[in-house]
Amino acid sequence: MEQRAEMLNREMTRLWQEVEEMSQEQRSPEQTNQRQSGFAWASLLLSALQHWQCWAIAGVLVLLFGLCWWLRKWSCEAETQEESSDRDVEEEEDEEGNDDANDPGRYLEDAIQRRVQNWDRPCEAVNSLVEKFIILFNNDFFNTSFPVLEKAIEVGSVFEGWSPHEEDIPYCLLVPLKPPRGHIFHLEPCSMWPGRNFRVRVELVCTCGMVQPTRETRCFLHDPEEEQRRNEGPSILQDLCTGSYLDVQKTAEWFQKMVRRFWKDLPESAAYRLMPLPSERSCKFRVLRGWEKMFLIELIFGVQEGDSDIFLSSQYIEAAYTSRTLWPETYAVAEMKFFRLIASQAQPDSFHLRCLQLCTRSLMGREFSAYTLKTVVMHLLTTMPLSHWHRRHFLQRLEDIMGYLQSCLKKRCLNHFFIGNDNVPDVIILPLELRMTEPFNIFQHLAQNPNAHENAQLEFEEMQHRLHGLLLHGR
Numbered sequence: 001m002e003q004r005a006e007m008l009n010r011e012m013t014r015l016w017q018e019v020e021e022m023s024q025e026q027r028s029p030e031q032t033n034q035r036q037s038g039f040a041w042a043s044l045l046l047s048a049l050q051h052w053q054c055w056a057i058a059g060v061l062v063l064l065f066g067l068c069w070w071l072r073k074w075s076c077e078a079e080t081q082e083e084s085s086d087r088d089v090e091e092e093e094d095e096e097g098n099d100d101a102n103d104p105g106r107y108l109e110d111a112i113q114r115r116v117q118n119w120d121r122p123c124e125a126v127n128s129l130v131e132k133f134i135i136l137f138n139n140d141f142f143n144t145s146f147p148v149l150e151k152a153i154e155v156g157s158v159f160e161g162w163s164p165h166e167e168d169i170p171y172c173l174l175v176p177l178k179p180p181r182g183h184i185f186h187l188e189p190c191s192m193w194p195g196r197n198f199r200v201r202v203e204l205v206c207t208c209g210m211v212q213p214t215r216e217t218r219c220f221l222h223d224p225e226e227e228q229r230r231n232e233g234p235s236i237l238q239d240l241c242t243g244s245y246l247d248v249q250k251t252a253e254w255f256q257k258m259v260r261r262f263w264k265d266l267p268e269s270a271a272y273r274l275m276p277l278p279s280e281r282s283c284k285f286r287v288l289r290g291w292e293k294m295f296l297i298e299l300i301f302g303v304q305e306g307d308s309d310i311f312l313s314s315q316y317i318e319a320a321y322t323s324r325t326l327w328p329e330t331y332a333v334a335e336m337k338f339f340r341l342i343a344s345q346a347q348p349d350s351f352h353l354r355c356l357q358l359c360t361r362s363l364m365g366r367e368f369s370a371y372t373l374k375t376v377v378m379h380l381l382t383t384m385p386l387s388h389w390h391r392r393h394f395l396q397r398l399e400d401i402m403g404y405l406q407s408c409l410k411k412r413c414l415n416h417f418f419i420g421n422d423n424v425p426d427v428i429i430l431p432l433e434l435r436m437t438e439p440f441n442i443f444q445h446l447a448q449n450p451n452a453h454e455n456a457q458l459e460f461e462e463m464q465h466r467l468h469g470l471l472l473h474g475r
């Protein structure tokens, strides 16, 4: 690359010389006229041509200059990465001979300065980046009355091993929020459609009777000094709530602000760019190298229901208006756990994820969503032996998926996989009422609206047509 840059520099110098020569010729028009007297028309033409050539050469120079700049930047980035790697190796070596490995400050530094991950493995890289952000947040807001962030959980299709999209795939992680010390979250059910929704009431509790570890706060309610500190510093009730309810948008805004602030502290910021994206209920950003898109990351926030795999999340729900204090129930963590369980039990060459991926790519995205098909596949995975998902049964399984969807369409009923379903594996921890309740019909709107049902039938036929196209022609 350096040789190429040098060669381009030489080329630039040569072209500059040519431009200089041409300019000199232009600066002495009398000489030019003398040489070309008697050829007025030819002279005029030549002058215009020279002018044109000047511009063309200037254009080439600009291009070359741009290319040189890009090459230098590229080579600098490579050097920075190398330096960073070397530094990390040195740090690792230092650490081996160091006794203060238990120092929390040292731990933080190590966690943040850890080797820039191998970004050829995107899931790992995204995870590591988000982990670093969370360490920085928790360190910055330690011992305040701001929520504590737990380790982010990978959710969504990419981490499950399939994707309805071919490019610009979003990596989604759920960041569990725990109440700060001296606070408690009350989950209050508030509406049932579309799905189970809650509000999260934040309340102060007395901690006088609790053992106070070093550096922890004393009681916010009965210690005037602590109360004053709470009123002056960042506070969940003042900064992230509306009334006493946790506000989705305020939480997302706070997180977005913090991501921008902490980005420059990460070693990745030397070689990559962070581009925040607008999002009211999550923290969405792109990581770029120059103009090349690396990752699209979306962080959603979650409040765990007891010790179950079900969370209340900041995700959007399919409603015309989603209140800022509404936290819909999400099954994303349970779904992730379900697909991991299936992966551990199925043969390594099982085709269930490919079947799901292929079906979702035939979607039109109007009446049916990827979630509809995912629900169908989850039902089928629990009602038929996993060995049936082998590659050689591939076509039959595609037919099963479409056949199941067709029969649901006919009945106007597709049951939610995690609500009132006895077939959910026991390893997935569900709140008791979710196991005991009546099944929940995802196709309720089709039962209520004949037009929607008719559209869904037409869309189903089109989907079948598209699926055949995908199988026969690959598109």
Ligand SMILES: [Zn+2]
Binding pocket: 205, 206, 207, 208, 209, 219, 220, 221, 222, 223
């Ligand atoms: Zn107290």
